[in-house]
Amino acid sequence: MTVIIDAHVHIFPPEIVLRRAEFCQRDRWFAQLYSNPRVRLATAEHLLASMNEAGIAVSIAAGFPWSDPGLCAYHNEYLAEAAQQSAGRIAWLATVVPHHPQAASEAERCFQRGASGVGELNADAQGFAWDEPEVLEGLVEVCVATRRPILAHVSEPLGHHYAGKGTAWPQRFVRFVERFPDVMVVAAHWGGGLPFYELMPEVAQATKNVHYDSAASTYLYRFRVFRLVVDLVGPQRVLFASDYPVLRQKRFVERVQTEGTLTASELRAVLSENAQRVYGLHLPFVEERHR
Numbered sequence: 459m460t461v462i463i464d465a466h467v468h469i470f471p472p473e474i475v476l477r478r479a480e481f482c483q484r485d486r487w488f489a490q491l492y493s494n495p496r497v498r499l500a501t502a503e504h505l506l507a508s509m510n511e512a513g514i515a516v517s518i519a520a521g522f523p524w525s526d527p528g529l530c531a532y533h534n535e536y537l538a539e540a541a542q543q544s545a546g547r548i549a550w551l552a553t554v555v556p557h558h559p560q561a562a563s564e565a566e567r568c569f570q571r572g573a574s575g576v577g578e579l580n581a582d583a584q585g586f587a588w589d590e591p592e593v594l595e596g597l598v599e600v601c602v603a604t605r606r607p608i609l610a611h612v613s614e615p616l617g618h619h620y621a622g623k624g625t626a627w628p629q630r631f632v633r634f635v636e637r638f639p640d641v642m643v644v645a646a647h648w649g650g651g652l653p654f655y656e657l658m659p660e661v662a663q664a665t666k667n668v669h670y671d672s673a674a675s676t677y678l679y680r681f682r683v684f685r686l687v688v689d690l691v692g693p694q695r696v697l698f699a700s701d702y703p704v705l706r707q708k709r710f711v712e713r714v715q716t717e718g719t720l721t722a723s724e725l726r727a728v729l730s731e732n733a734q735r736v737y738g739l740h741l742p743f744v745e746e747r748h749r
């Protein structure tokens with residue numbers, strides 16, 4: 459039996475959920491995504507209920523790409539506590555303003571608190587550019603030294619517009635991985651289409667430490683994307699991720715298993731093994747249950 463891991467979800471402190479209008483005033487990108495009150499915000503409690511319904515053992519929770527380091531630290535504290543109280547079911551990523559002078563030290567502090575990586579970083583939300591990577595050097599060094607990955611929001615340079623899409627296009631993101639080839643990276647949302655360009659040898663060389671997650675997949679792509687990207691980059695570099703609460707975990711994980719046309723061993727890699735390896739997860743409770 460596969461221990462299913464959702465490698466990219468978002469949760470918020472109840473205070474932010476309750477006072478979202480106030481936080482819309484404080485952060486431009488938050489307002490862009492959440493000023494519509496019908497767009498859902500989830501807490502750790504909501505997430506755990508969803509995981510139980512969907513049969514998901516572990517979720518890797520990100521916060522929000524705040525442009526204020528103080529809000530990042532506040533959100534990180536919530537994630538650390540939620541993870542601590544979850545008996546191993548919630549892993550978490552540290553949010554930092556990556557070009558801020560304190561980004562590296564905040565990331566280190568979070569790693570000591572148990573964070574499995576950094577992200578989801580968002581260039582448009584936070585005011586940096588993937589194709590001007592020099593300012594990210596301090597943060598990258600800490601991630602390389604501690605072998606923690608960076609989850610990056612990467613989006614499509616074409617197709618429909620949506621709130622939060624931004625301009626972190628593959629042609630910009632690839633400049634970052636060319637500059638820092640040793641850092642482990644997860645490019646969210648299928649890397650905005652970057653897998654196709656891995657058919658070019660020089661791109662494949664530059665992206666050898668890049669993984670792709672399926673966050674919000676059905677909102678963007680037809681379901682064939684699972685089969686096609688696994689064929690393009692191999693089953694070891696694709697991570698199942700919902701972007702919950704953007705997608706419902708239960709329906710999405712069921713569709714991946716039934717419509718994804720992946721073999722049993724590919725499914726094990728995509729649904730479980732890759733996330734464990736990339737994010738360095740240790741799942742003693744899970745191993746025990748399935749021994």
Ligand SMILES: [Zn+2]
Binds near residue numbers: 578610611612647673
């Ligand atoms: Zn994203």
